[in-house]
Amino acid sequence: MKCKRCRRAEAAVDLPSHHSAFCPDCFFVFFQRQVKEGIRKFRLLAPEDRVLVCVSGGKDSLVLWDVLMELGYETEGLYIDLGIDGYSERSKEKVLAYAASRGKTPIVVELAREGIPIPEAARCARMEECSVCGTVKRYFFNRVAAEGKFTVVATGHNLDDEAARLLGNLLHWHRDHLSRQHPFLPDAGEGLVRKVKPLWRVSELETASYGFLKGIDYVTEECPMSEDATSLVYKEALSRIEDQMPGTRTVFYQGFLDPGNPLRRAPEAQLREGGGKEREGAGTVEAGTPRACASCGAPTFAEVCSFCRLRERVQKRREQRAGRASG
């Protein structure tokens, strides 16, 4: 099959959802255009932004970092070592090797050093690992961004991730989550920095192809904590549909983002209504107004931020265990 763009070279990536196939060079052009269009459409980034790119060692985040550098943005990588035996070491190696190949040194946060490695924290707090991981990551995204004077935090969520999340939210009629789901979460002030998902237009197959063709060595194993993640069930369902009807995933998610869709509100409206991701139920103060956490000073919509409440639960549990062991 010949490349549909240059019509000369042999195609390497076929994309039925775009009725197209590209050789490596033309695929890079296509991919970068998709990301640029995603950024332009919702004004995710400005040329003067300092972008903190959250990298896990997986394909999406490393590809995001790569493409943002290619597009000329000022970026730094943030790697959070989750403290998961084996997996965290291997992912960190990939991040460090990629960063070194681009003359970068990522910012590294080690959760074991912070006293809150994910497996132990989840056991102590009796919570799902993915839920604990989300709380902890959001906390450090904000903290590192504030300390490093970054104007925006970028994550590698792609079209498949967002479409799967949308399907899950629809199936359970999570109206509140639906209203907030967007590639752009505005700056809420008080250290709650803007969050963006510049890969929202590109599929997992496209990011994997880009990573492979660029020679980006990413971790291919799955996080052992996410084996039972429900998002995989939704992805599976969507990919079955996509196989039969190419392009459906794109239509599904892009249609949801249509400004006229009554299921969701504009990002600015969410903010006015206190719909930021970090908004919490218990102890909520004035809607839409973040304040300093009474414990750590981090921005929160509650009296005490969810990270501090989690850390407190973990600490209490540790003390109970230590008490039982010594008694």
Added chain:
Amino acid sequence: MLPMILVRLTQKKQEFEVPGPRRVMDILAQAGVRPTTVIVAQGKKLLTKDHRVEDGETIDVISVVSGG
């Protein structure tokens, strides 16, 4: 014994052989792998799903699905 196509499923650390020549999409169907969930590589090259693989060649099937 005649050489066949060696198919390696990288994440699962499994491999099997099929007689060639055969298109990538047919190999995937035989392995029960949906084409939108993988990329298929031969060395440093990516193969399109209609690419014909010959006996004696090796291909890697790499899952693109990430969870969490």
